[in-house]
Amino acid sequence: MIGSLILRLTIWFLLTADFTVPNIIIGIAIAFLLPRGYTSPERIKDWLSMLKKILIAIPVAYIEAFEIIIRPHNGEDMILERAKMKRSPIMIFLDVFLITFTPKTIVVRHNQEGCYEVHRVFPIKKP
Amino acid sequence: MIDVLSYLFFGVGIFFWFWGTSHLVGKRSVLFKLHSLSVADTLGSILIVIGLLIKIPSRWPLLTLAIISLAIWNTMLGYVLAHCSSDEAENQKEFPTETL
Amino acid sequence: MNLLLIAMIAAMLIPMYQALKDDDIWQKMLALGSISSKAGIMTLFISVLRDDWMIGAVGAIILTVGNAGLMLLAHIIKRMDDL
Numbered sequence: 001m002i003g004s005l006i007l008r009l010t011i012w013f014l015l016t017a018d019f020t021v022p023n024i025i026i027g028i029a030i031a032f033l034l035p036r037g038y039t040s041p042e043r044i045k046d047w048l049s050m051l052k053k054i055l056i057a058i059p060v061a062y063i064e065a066f067e068i069i070i071r072p073h074n075g076e077d078m079i080l081e082r083a084k085m086k087r088s089p090i091m092i093f094l095d096v097f098l099i100t101f102t103p104k105t106i107v108v109r110h111n112q113e114g115c116y117e118v119h120r121v122f123p124i125k126k127p
Numbered sequence: 128m129i130d131v132l133s134y135l136f137f138g139v140g141i142f143f144w145f146w147g148t149s150h151l152v153g154k155r156s157v158l159f160k161l162h163s164l165s166v167a168d169t170l171g172s173i174l175i176v177i178g179l180l181i182k183i184p185s186r187w188p189l190l191t192l193a194i195i196s197l198a199i200w201n202t203m204l205g206y207v208l209a210h211c212s213s214d215e216a217e218n219q220k221e222f223p224t225e226t227l
Numbered sequence: 228m229n230l231l232l233i234a235m236i237a238a239m240l241i242p243m244y245q246a247l248k249d250d251d252i253w254q255k256m257l258a259l260g261s262i263s264s265k266a267g268i269m270t271l272f273i274s275v276l277r278d279d280w281m282i283g284a285v286g287a288i289i290l291t292v293g294n295a296g297l298m299l300l301a302h303i304i305k306r307m308d309d310l
Contacts, residue, residue, distance in 0.1 A: 014195075015287075017188035065166045069146055076159055100202045100209075103166045106158060108209045119158045119209065137231050144238040148261060151245045157253045164257060168264045175268055179275050186283065193271060193287045197264065200294040204260050207298045211305040212253040 003047070005031050050094050061102045068103055073121040078108070081116045129181060136178030143171030157212045161205050169201040228276050235272065239265045256301060263293045 012027040013019070067073075081099070096107045099118060109117040147167020151160055173194055180190045239262060246258035270286030 011192070014188045014192040061170060065143065065170050068162070068166060073162075076156065096206055097199065097202050100165070100206045101169070101198065103162055103170065106161055106165070106209050107206055108158070108213050119213075121159065121162050141231065141234050141238065144235070144265070145241075148238055148241040151242055151258060151261065157251075157257060160254070160257055164261055168261055172264055172268045176271065179271060183275060186280065189280075189283055189287050190271075193267075193290050196287075196291040197267075200290070201264055204294045204298055207301050208253065208256060208260065211301045212256075 008034065046091065050091065053098055054094070057098050057101055064102050064104050068121070071123045073104070073123045075122045075124040077120065077122075079118050079120060081118045133178040133182040136174050136181065140171045140174035140178065143167050143174065147171065158209055161209055165201070165205050169198060169205075172197055172201075232269070232272065232276065235265070235269050239269070252304060256297065256304070260294060260297050263297065264290070267293055 008031040009027055012030065016023055016027070092110060096110060096116070099105050099107045099116065104122075105118050105120045107116050108119050111117070144167050147163045147165075150163035176190055176194050176197065180187060180194075183190075242258040242261040242265070246255050246262070249255055249258070267286055267289040270289055271283055274280060274283035274286055
């Protein structure tokens with residue numbers, strides 16, 4: 001509830017970049033009036049750990065990008081990665097986002113048993 | 128100084144673009160091309176927008192929005208394309224058509 | 228700045244060539260997605276070049292909504308294949 005309001009207001013202010021009183025009123029009104037989907041209770045701790053993971057993922061993504069550029073990664077395979085059970089949809093979305101954001105790994109499917117099928121590339125030594 | 132820094136970001140970003148899209152030509156699997164495209168389109172484009180951000184900091188709200196939406200949409204597009212294209216190729220019976 | 232723009236256009240020609248050449252639908256989708264994000268970035272870049280922030284707003288809007296259509300299209304293609 002509070003989380004989605006904050007998200008909408010952030011997007012509104014980034015889009016308009018205008019902190020005058022009428023604009024703030026319009027933004028809050030729109031944030032309240034937009035229909036909400038399901039709401040799932042999330043603990044603050046989950047959000048903080050997810051935020052930390054995202055901040056770590058950005059430099060890791062660039063490091064992996066340079067690794068891919070310097071050494072050609074020709075091998076490709078599929079691995080199964082186990083996810084934590086009983087996660088809410090938004091957390092699953094963020095997990096998928098994190099794995100796919102790094103260039104070496106892409107989530108192909110998230111199946112019902114709580115596994116991600118991850119496709120990845122790796123370097124192969126020339127024989 | 129600031130000019131040099133922003134040109135450095137542009138240069139690296141455009142290098143990422145060329146490197147990633149050069150893999151698009153050739154006979155590899157869709158998933159392999161997706162990996163190099165995520166380097167080019169997500170990371171390279173973010174570098175270019177950061178270069179713009181350094182050059183013109185006064186427009187930060189618009190450019191920050193551009194960076195965030197670029198990261199989220201490109202990543203999700205990669206996931207959706209990977210999902211859809213791999214479903215077609217292998218194990219059709221895992222998802223029977225009537226449940227879709 | 229102009230040279231950088233020319234380099235960007237050259238980088239955009241690669242996926243265009245690929246989209247025209249390849250017959251496989253997924254390779255085509257890949258190339259089109261690449262074109263769409265490159266076009267958005269180029270719009271932002273041109274807006275800085277010309278110091279015109281209306282163009283910049285257009286670029287930001289392209290980036291925010293641009294790829295959603297391709298995602299829907301991917302799902303439609305998959306659904307058509309399943310039928």
